[in-house]
Amino acid sequence: MNIGEIAKRAGVSRSTVSYALSGKRSVSEETRRKIQQVIDELGYIPNASARALANGRTSTIGLVFPPAGSHYTGMQLDFIGSVVEAAAAYDYDVLLSPSGVDSDRSFQRLLAERRVDGAILMEIRLQDDRVDHLVEADFPAVCIGRTAHPEGDWWVGLDHTALVEACVHHLADLGHTHVAFVNRPEHLLRSGYESAHRGLEGFNKAAAERGLTTRTYTCGDDAASGQGCLERILQDDPATTGLVTLNEAALGGLYRGLAVAGRHVPRDFSVTGVVAGRWAETVTPQLTAADVPAEQMGRLAVDLLVERLDHPDAAPRHHLLTPPISLRASTGPAHGRTTRD
Amino acid sequence: MNIGEIAKRAGVSRSTVSYALSGKRSVSEETRRKIQQVIDELGYIPNASARALANGRTSTIGLVFPPAGSHYTGMQLDFIGSVVEAAAAYDYDVLLSPSGVDSDRSFQRLLAERRVDGAILMEIRLQDDRVDHLVEADFPAVCIGRTAHPEGDWWVGLDHTALVEACVHHLADLGHTHVAFVNRPEHLLRSGYESAHRGLEGFNKAAAERGLTTRTYTCGDDAASGQGCLERILQDDPATTGLVTLNEAALGGLYRGLAVAGRHVPRDFSVTGVVAGRWAETVTPQLTAADVPAEQMGRLAVDLLVERLDHPDAAPRHHLLTPPISLRASTGPAHGRTTRD
DNA sequence: CACGGTCATCGAACCGGTTCGATTCCAGGG
């Protein structure tokens, strides 16, 4: 069951078995066959801990994401799935590490315990002490998302600013003048969560350019909050005829709020935003949205990390994605009873 | 950075440092303080691989779930999240292992490489060679779901049969006579996927008891398939006024199909099934459903696994859950234009 | 005072791999 046992049964030394397996030195065809035969018989597979200890590589990458408690969004699910799949293709395993802020013990441990060769971070904040620490320690990591100053980092991100701008322009082009923005929860915005900030920035910029009347909201990551948020929107400004959202989990609630208020989508009210495609398609009418290419992003993150692990001195690389808006069925021209003002 | 370095600076032997850390032998208060001081200064944290090699425990559990490619459902997401969280509470890390069938190399490796102390399996099939292998190898594992003969296994599962029966009875009590069952995708049913089989069984049993006219369908795990499935249902039997589903991901599509067909929920058509609560609440009207307590199940699975790891000889334990139906807004009495037959 | 027991500590062995340097054997070149 261990390499010594294999060596004994094959009548060779442990090092010869090791070389036969790794191919790092030549081994005669005959002994190689003999060793392989013994290995097959016993179903021997080398112990990962021992191997990691000896050569300093664990063949594992850490996926760092915020602590549960709060629920995960569908997008996070897609990231996790695609990261695991992409990592498997490179023969890497994935260790999940729930960890919010840097002070978190489990984050410190992940690095110091050397359980992983590198890490992929999700849910990046503009000022992110986790990223700072990783950079400082020169630990191989790739962010899904980017900080305020990502120059020296490796990352793959979405241009939330441009995406939300595009959404606003889309609504403005359709003639909407009173538009709301439904952001992620307030505590995320406050803690500097990237997409919430950059999205908001894009919204304000484009709205100013187009001279729109706007209001912005934060909204909990669940249907009930979405419904409540929509009530507030119509109460604050009944003339509102469109909204842009980043909040996938609230989407169902927003739709329900509109239904309850008797606003038909898209006739009376247009909805758009930045949402993973498969979720945009579950609501009726299907959401016109910039589809978050979560799968591609997860894959790219792994590609970058593997490249960084293979070439420790490579210059930082990144991918900034700007997926187009998929026109589905949730937006339409502003007209009818809600635009009389 | 390693234990020898700490020992040197503290002026003691490596073993003393180890004992000071583990507390397995007594160490004088004075040396303990000295050692702790050095450790704090250098920020020393023991290497996980070395520790695992020496004492045979990795403090990691494997979470085995089906290969990606196919998309994940929201329920799977909830399981992953709750398992990670619960494991963290016991100081275990979670290693994700995508692996479908047993022949899968990565599944073999997970065990033989000794990367994990135990495993939690998701997506159990009635005949599951993964489970067979684990039992045979006496490897500590807990299933989320149960096989056809789970007697010797450790598992936490849902009584899908009873749950679906309850849904059928609920519809029958409301006067529905023509009812459809929307199952998970056909390939899952064919491969013996537990919930698909037991759910179907419960549906047929209860429908027979109540003398209902029924049809059963398999449906892809996405909105488009759900919509297509609903079209078929109404085409096959326009008198259908209710459906029961296990297919969370298709739910949005089912609703859309009903809207397209002009059937109002719940006035003209009742929808119910077995779905995680947070997803049941995103659709409008909110789904009356047996809420899958995914969070609780993940936590229980970890509890069981930890117990099994701590007491290798303990007798198999399990939890069979039967959550009640949450009455929300998607079911109502059978009447009106669709019940004229 | 000799003896037995506890406390504190150390050195050495071990976990299961990888890797370096040395050794042996053999073929080819001068």
Added chain:
DNA sequence: CCCTGGAATCGAACCGGTTCGATGACCGTG
């Protein structure tokens, strides 16, 4: 025929922890 060099293999050291047995100091007891 001797020398050189590459192929094949082995033993030993090492990775960074844990744990066992031994040792010496110190204590109380008969």
